[in-house]
Amino acid sequence: MRKFALLLFSSLLVTGCSEESVLEDQNQQDVLPQIVDLSKMTPNPSLDNDIRGTYTGSIFTTGLEEHGILYVNAGNDGKYQATVVAGTDKYSFTALSTDFDVEVLSFSGAHGNFDLVLDEHGRFVSDNVMLNGHEGSAAVFKETGGAKFGIVLGSWFSFNDGTVTGAWDYILDQSGGNILIAASIFEKPNGGTRLEQASLGEYEIGTPGCYTFGTDPDTGETITDAPPFYISENIPATPSDAQIEVYMINQTVDFPVSTHTVLYDVAFSKSIADQNGLSYDRFLGYPQATIGPVFGSTAPAGCYNIAGDGVNGYWARMDGLTMLDVGGVLIDTSTFVPPPPMIGPSQLSDAADQVTLQEWTL
Incomplete structure (x- = not known):
């Protein structure tokens, strides 16, 4: 497993200890x-x-x-x-x-x-x-x-039929210095499970886009891509200051018994939301797999704050180049504790911490 230092949007350093x-x-x-x-x-x-x-x-x-x-x-x-x-x-x-x-x-x-x-x-x-x-x-x-897995519960739903929903959960490998997503558990639309596992090579490398990763400690080269990761750290160790990052970009899930493939991008940053006074019901990241089928082929690449849909990720079910269905992914943010409101006109304590995000409301 490659070790790297994660610098959030070139300005936030994620450190600390997880809290149970x-x-x-x-x-x-x-x-x-x-x-x-x-x-x-x-x-x-x-x-x-x-x-x-x-x-x-x-x-x-x-x-x-x-x-x-x-x-x-x-x-x-x-x-x-x-x-x-x-x-x-x-x-x-x-x-x-x-x-x-x-x-x-x-x-x-x-x-x-x-x-x-x-x-x-x-x-x-x-x-x-x-x-x-x-x-x-x-x-x-x-x-x-001797290491316990962490787990994040999530769900998916269809934009075309909001009554079609299912589980979308993540298993976290907490054994190393970085917390990587070790596996995913998807509930199929007709019931049953579809599993993805990092150790079986079933995750794609994604463009970090909104993140910089420093240099590879072994080669000294700039890291320009990354596997899916999840970070839950406290700086300091109080729930309102928790730095929670979820990033699963440019992912695909194939279903062997059919020709269907699901493309998805999931991205959220509690720290960015907190520092910019944003609610947690949004996508904060760099859509890659879903740029074409969900957002349109003319959508420019970039780091987006996508509001309005109330989701933390997007998926598209494809049969070849034909889109069959599209929907959203939710992670469970119910336990995330927002920071207390600041006194004064600005939610940001320091202008240097401001993050420029393109507003893109579908």
Whole structure:
């Protein structure tokens, strides 16, 4: 993994430590023999090459009635348990069998049940989820090296038919100095999941556009492209000062059973929004894959503040050169804490921190 220093819009240096929140169990009927918080359970390094261990991913029902983070303890400490954290709710599950030599592990609890099936890449996926009476899907990825995955929940919807929605979640690799997006979990329009994983070479390199990345420490060359990344840092360690950056530019997702391809660009910067007094319901970045199908072939390249659609990203479903559908991507910004309003006519404390963004409202 290439190490690089991220300089936001040539003026913001992202440093600090990530902050985790602790959720209380809101469901007294789920009092199961769960001794540890699975969201904080450290992966056992001795099981790095074993099917046992800890797994993190997401779980969602088809209409997004339920959508949360799924943590699985698959024999990491000799026990087999799972926890779903959906907002302020926390649901606990136990395994119906502790025989982890099989490729299917079934869980059951007061709020439902699901089966996890091992795929050829060592991930557990499920299209057999029942959660609070709703059918759905789930996917989890194995954690190794003693490092926990982070996860960001998101969703997508169609501009043509706003009732068509699905999950669009991100798995974060927090093991190195930079936080890269390790995987994505997409809910397909007809149900089920489509997974993208960095270690399998399924992400494209994108033009950073709004970012400068300094020089490669190994070659000394200027870095002009980057894989998808997500940064959540505090400067200082207070929620209102968190620097949160999401950047997934120039990405494509192919669906093997059809000729359809989804192109997408997702970009958001809490720090830029805060410093410019902007709301979080906007795209802040450099659209690349969607410039043609979404914005039109004549749209100039650049760093945009796209307001009006209330989204943090755009996607287009294509069949060759024919656009079949187009829509928006939302990341969950509900936990982002805005800074307190400043006294005076300006939201910006220092003119040097101002960022020039092209206003482009569709």
